[in-house]
Amino acid sequence: MREVAVLGLGMHPWGKFPEKSVTKMCREAVEVALADAGVGWREIDAVAAASSRFSGGKGWGLNGNDVVEEMGSSGIPVYNLSAGCAAGGNAFNIGHTLVASGLHDTVLVVGGEKMPKGFIQTSGVEDVHDPEFLRQRCVGMPGPAFWAMLARRRMAEYGTTPEHFAQIAVKAHKNSVHNVNARFRKEFTIEEVLNSPLVSYPLHLLEICPVSDGAAAVVICSAEAARKRTTNPITVAASTVATARFDDGITRGLGGIVPSGPTHHSEAKQAVLKAFEVAGIGPQDLDLVELQDNTVYYELAFPEEWGLCEPGEAERLVEKGETTPTGKLPINPSGGFQSFGEATTAQGLFQICELGWQLRGEAGERQVPNAKVGLAQTLGLGGNATAAVLKR
């Protein structure tokens, strides 16, 4: 396998764009990424795309085909990857594999999504064989309530307070003020967060990410080819995919086993730990993390599940400001899902773009000083997760 570099980064701003198709949004992101890479469309050898859940793709998740038709049908291979909210990360993993294996030299990875209003309806089918339908019909537990339940458990275990949760939202929005691609670029105080409507106790509206439209694209190539174009390319130290384990303590349907230990989010943990192993690094080597913060709770749970801090230590890091861009463990300097909103299948590439800008030192006011190694992580329906370690 050969070393792979991320040569071009492109993003369409996140927001609500009712007048624009997801394919046109992708086009804008792709054009920026191509220009950033200094690569023409005809130099792209293959496309790995996230399959959208809600938009374009001819209703079959064929969003990569939409992009190729939009850019000019050149007959290149297209890979459409479906993995729920982990699809963007999955597409990056396949794109990486195509280049690392030597099968293709220059690959475009793209993800775009336009979201319907309201919180995400994960399955949308009324079928008694569908676990998600059973959960909603018999219990009535939408996604935010599930996150709230995890957050409440943490409060009981570690004494997490409403102020801890709120402080994470405050940090996210403070970062977003400096990000032109963020949808919400406004600072909030802890009081404002705690006074926003309760969605599902203990979580408030400003502690849960809304849905957005967005698109992002990256151009990748061999590190050798990249070094001919730039003196200091961003390289991919690891790109991994994992799925949930049987002994995971998070019930996917109505019920299951009582786990013997704390085995939550096993898909994300496996993807991240594997990424550390492949990259030959440990948590202490990370300069920044872009993790999937559908809710502020994850900024407390994920770092300790991955060994970035001790169990129960995450609250202390938040209190001391260590997760801000200038802290010991900067988390989501982009502003995160909290400030962008979630364009589900595009999020994995949104993260790669932010890591890339941070590692190049192009992140402006939200720059993590001297960032050399960054971790990105996604989590999606079906027990899907991805991780990537980028470095310069």
Place this chain on the structure above:
Amino acid sequence: MTTRVHAVEGLMTETADGPRLLGSKCGGCSATYFPRDSVCHNPDCDAPAMVDMNFGPTGKIWSCAIQNYQPPAPVITEEPYQPYAMGMVDLDDGLRVLGRIDVDDPMSAQVGGDVELVVGRLGGDADGNDVVTWMFRPI
């Protein structure tokens, strides 16, 4: 006359001593399943032997939350909407299961609280029936 219908048939049975959840347990690896399943999905189970199990009635709340906003269908709610509590409960017989928590004040549901299975009303259907499901009541 109003009759009671289950939110989804085949998930619980009503006994004189409250409802029981219709699930399965693997004799080989002790894995528990709800709803019922005919095969064990544990990748490390080398002697799968599935048996029907009626789970309940008592357990502990692993964690709980409150549904503050009125969720859309297929969740069954009533007008005017009242926030409800729900959570994940570890039943004494080895099933971790989701369910509503049957309390007047949703804030009174607590992590670690002891609960028992009851049948509770979610709402009414178009024919005027009471739609019911399993719930957990603090004991």
